[in-house]
Amino acid sequence: MHIVLLCGGSGKRLWPLSNEIRSKLFLEVLPAPGGGYECMLSRVLRQLESAGLLNSTLLVTHSDQAALASAYAGNRAAVLAEPHKRGTFTATVLAALALEEREEPEDGLMCVVPADTYADDRFWQLLGQLPKVLETSGADIALLGTEPTQVSSQFGYIVPEARENERAADYKKVARFAEKPSPEEAARLINEGALWNCGVFVFRRRSLGEYIQRAGLPLHAQELLEQYEKLPVRSFDQEVVERSRQIAVVRYAGEWQDLGSWSALTAKLAEPVTGKGLISGSSPNSHIVNELPFPLHIINVPDIIAAASRDGILIAAKEEANRIKDLLGQEQQDMLFRSACPPPRPGNVETSHLFLRPGQNLTLGAGRTGSCWWLILKGAGTAGSAEGGSRPFAPGQVLRSEVHPFQLSALQDTELLEIRFSPEL
Template identity: 55%
Template sequence: MHTILLSGGSGMRLWPLSGSLRSKMFLPLLPAPDGGTESMIGRVCRQLAQAGLDESVLFVAHQEQLAITRRYTGNKFPVIGEPHKRGTFTAAAYGALHLYSAGKARPEDIICVAPADMYADEDFFRLFPQFPDILASSQAELLLLGTQPAYPSDQYGYIVPAQGGTEAYAQVLSFAEKPDIAKARELIEEQALWNCGVFAFRLSFLLSHLQRMGLPADHAAFAVQYAGLPVRSFDKEVAEHSTKAVVVRHKGEWSDLGSWDTLAARLDSPLTGEGGLWGECRDTHIVNELKVPLHVIGVPGIVAIASPEGILVAARKEANMIKDILQEHSVQEPRYGEAGWGSYTLLDQAANGTRLVLTMILRLLPEHDIPEMDCKHSAKTWMIVSGHGEVTVNGAAAAASAGGIFTIARGDRHAVRAVSTMKLIEVRISEAGDDGRIYGS
């Protein structure tokens, strides 16, 4: 069986920590077995390895998150970049066709598609190796994984199973997409399950579906058409139209941690970062990425979240409204971003006539580098704040350590490599029409 993990998302529900460049699955906030913290994607990788599935994993990430996905998975798994965001069905097909065209998967092989951003117990992943046998014994064309709801929720889709199924699986009767709370209660009375977004099927099933849609089975040809494809979800495109689908029931812990309320419930401490909680602050959490203290006094049941992107203070149960707010109001360009080499934070930007001056801080991981590139701006200056490494300008390499200053002119080829953890301040002067990106992946 081949396991394709889909990563990405708009990153709005956990703003200001998550965003277009840093999805929620990269946030290193969850308690780890070694006593430290880990990201959601790191936790999933660890659990897949424990279930014996790590040898067959392929990640499909959006092109902008290719390097960061490789970084957070420890470069232990193959990762391919989706050229455009076109929904879970298109991303799943992109990954499956990659395996097929490369000769790594045959039509009779089982493909399992799952989201990379989920929080589940170990028993959840131990169900995955059973999928091929269940598909064979049930004669189903599609298998879904559902979990027993912990409470009525309007944030998840539901799968309604037929009654009287086997211990291992049941036939799927219908689906309900994010119902209101009253309807969710009715669905739970019908023994409905939360839809975990996990699907398993034979590759031949997907190939036949693509053929009926008039889409190619060759990965390169599929990629050529990608930009013009509509956004399609696997649920609506495939699952809801399948007449031979079964669902496997999971009775343990599962969540997509898609809100500050659900994420806060998984944190080891009510305080992450600088600051403090004082007085009656039951069920209040602070997550502070800034280097200034954030204090909450006598306010229970809220989240106070601070990052370079902004500050959010909200009742835990109401924090999901931030997604609607961000959709209704224009969002500024990200002030914080992560890449394969480290991260950057925009400190200041100032316009001076036709010129724009950006000041930012770059943090490079040890033995990582910002690859050689042409300077597409009027000027750029790097000042080394800490750490040591090497800066190369037009082929000339020089040792770089705290206090060092390097000036780069338009057209200069330049790069920096960190030996130890490095911190740099960059001042960039741009003219109208210059490359507006801060840094890519």
């Protein structure tokens, strides 16, 4: 069975930390085992590895985030890039066609899972049992549904058949679905044993054929990619699940949450302050998540989130923080933070914007540890060491100190970025 992790998201509900380039999956704010921090994607990959499923995992993500996803996955899982976001159905079809072109068995199983799933280890272990449920039940699709912990209108509900079967402890047949019902309807569904829809689907890859043809999509990955921009956004639930004749659902009783809001995310943080800042006075349930080098302070203000990054600053009551998605609108936002690899741990890197006048020098003395890089933005001069001699530099060049002492000497007004890497910082 191949696990297909759908790494979508527009990055607006957790603005300013998340954006189109770095979605919530890559925010390294969750407490990691043994100390430190990890992001949602790191947590999921770690749990898949523990369940023995990581080697057969394929990440599907937008091309803007493919490099970042690849950096986290390393050589443990493959990454497939979408040129545009066209919904869970199109992403799943792309994954199925890509697997087929790798000569995977046509009747092989696919398990589609949202990459932003926050659950305990048993959730991921249950994925390994779904192929057996699919075979035993004779269903077209097997789902994983989680027991609701509260009445909510934010999730879709899976309504199992009331009739028990001989293997009721393993699965139930699905009677129908209810998408984001009213609070009153949600309460009634929960009393009847309905489950939250986790977005987890297991099916035989060859069964997608009729749905691909109905949607008028090509049967080759490259042809699909060439049409991507013009395709409509399609949901896997609507295109496949709701049209399937036989569906089985496995009940999961354990932690499962959507960390797509500041209220949900901050509830999982180890401390009320992440980054520079201080909360004082009577400020219960307030949190600071700060990526800037400048401190934030909250004094006598309860239930707020103060979040800051290079993209902006958000100060909001937690119950109202989701309104930022509407305020940002549908227009693409200017992004000041872009990354193609996991960010370095705080304390290991320092970036400085420097200016040198003609005749001024920038020197790294002997005995320094770590390394230093310079990106020349403007100006001219020489750079080098006593052992290796000096060489001229010009705008656009990147210089790196291989030995110490090392010196830059400006012949003109020079502007540069200095990036220092050191365990001592």
